[in-house]
Amino acid sequence: MTQNPVLIAQISDLHIKPPGRLAYGRVDTAVALERCVAALNEFRPRPDLVVISGDLADTPTVEEYDYLKRLLAPLELPFVSIPGNHDLREMMRAALPQGYASSTGALNQRVEVGGLDLVLLDSSVHGKPHGALDAPTLQWLEATLASSGDRPALLFLHHPPFKAGIWHMDRQNLANAGELAPVIRRHPRVQLIATGHIHRVTLTMFAGVPTTICPAPNHAVDLDLEQLREPSFKVEPPAFHLHCWFPGEGFGSVVTHQVQIGNFDGPHPFFGPDGKLL
Numbered sequence: 306m307t308q309n310p311v312l313i314a315q316i317s318d319l320h321i322k323p324p325g326r327l328a329y330g331r332v333d334t335a336v337a338l339e340r341c342v343a344a345l346n347e348f349r350p351r352p353d354l355v356v357i358s359g360d361l362a363d364t365p366t367v368e369e370y371d372y373l374k375r376l377l378a379p380l381e382l383p384f385v386s387i388p389g390n391h392d393l394r395e396m397m398r399a400a401l402p403q404g405y406a407s408s409t410g411a412l413n414q415r416v417e418v419g420g421l422d423l424v425l426l427d428s429s430v431h432g433k434p435h436g437a438l439d440a441p442t443l444q445w446l447e448a449t450l451a452s453s454g455d456r457p458a459l460l461f462l463h464h465p466p467f468k469a470g471i472w473h474m475d476r477q478n479l480a481n482a483g484e485l486a487p488v489i490r491r492h493p494r495v496q497l498i499a500t501g502h503i504h505r506v507t508l509t510m511f512a513g514v515p516t517t518i519c520p521a522p523n524h525a526v527d528l529d530l531e532q533l534r535e536p537s538f539k540v541e542p543p544a545f546h547l548h549c550w551f552p553g554e555g556f557g558s559v560v561t562h563q564v565q566i567g568n569f570d571g572p573h574p575f576f577g578p579d580g581k582l583l
């Protein structure tokens with residue numbers, strides 16, 4: 306008998322401003338989140354969990370987190386979140402109390418979903434745009450991954466542990482990726498590393514593991530691979546990621562889909578009532 310996959314939706318980089326304010330004077334991130342929440346609610350089959358991978362607020366302020374919670378209230382799915390560089394740990398801990406591994410410091414947590422471990426890492430560094438995993442986080446990660454040898458695990462953190470080729474973002478990725486890599490290599494049950502921060506889809510391998518960047522519901526960092534322009538963004542088609550874990554031999558398999566947010570023509574059938582291709 307085939308088991309149903311476990312479906313983890315990932316949304317990232319919401320950048321919620323106070324009501325009525327536009328991000329960079331141009332992007333209505335609140336409307337973008339409303340559209341994203343509607344798309345998540347409509348998606349079938351229903352995802353088991355939503356992971357929000359950082360930059361939930363923008364400045365950040367208590368008002369922004371209050372507004373974020375109001376915008377997320379219509380979401381009909383359970384969600385967990387990790388901070389990005391636009392968040393503030395203690396403000397986020399107060400606004401979104403979750404099962405954090407520690408009552409102080411980094412907002413790390415482990416969540417079990419149907420035979421799958423989700424390991425959520427706080428890579429934020431107070432007052433800085435770049436990311437880093439502090440020593441307690443690395444120790445907690447090692448112990449958490451060592452707690453099981455056979456359950457597959459997906460890792461989530463805001464900052465990509467690799468250079469994407471976009472010059473101004475590569476200066477603010479995960480600064481101590483070199484300390485993360487050996488931990489990953491010691492634990493082959495890690496099947497995916499899922500990040501955010503750059504607002505655009507990116508795929509690579511890190512420490513032998515497929516590693517992704519999730520698109521955003523609002524704007525994307527401009528794909529400038531030759532330092533042709535000042536740091537810029539573009540309002541590109543919004544999307545989220547759907548990570549599907551299919552149980553099976555060994556650690557099973559993980560497939561990541563990009564789901565566009567919007568109303569599109571279809572779905573239309575390939576075949577007519579006679580069973581022939583239309």
Ligand SMILES: [Fe+2]
Pocket residue numbers: 359360389390391463501502503
């Ligand atoms: Fe970020």
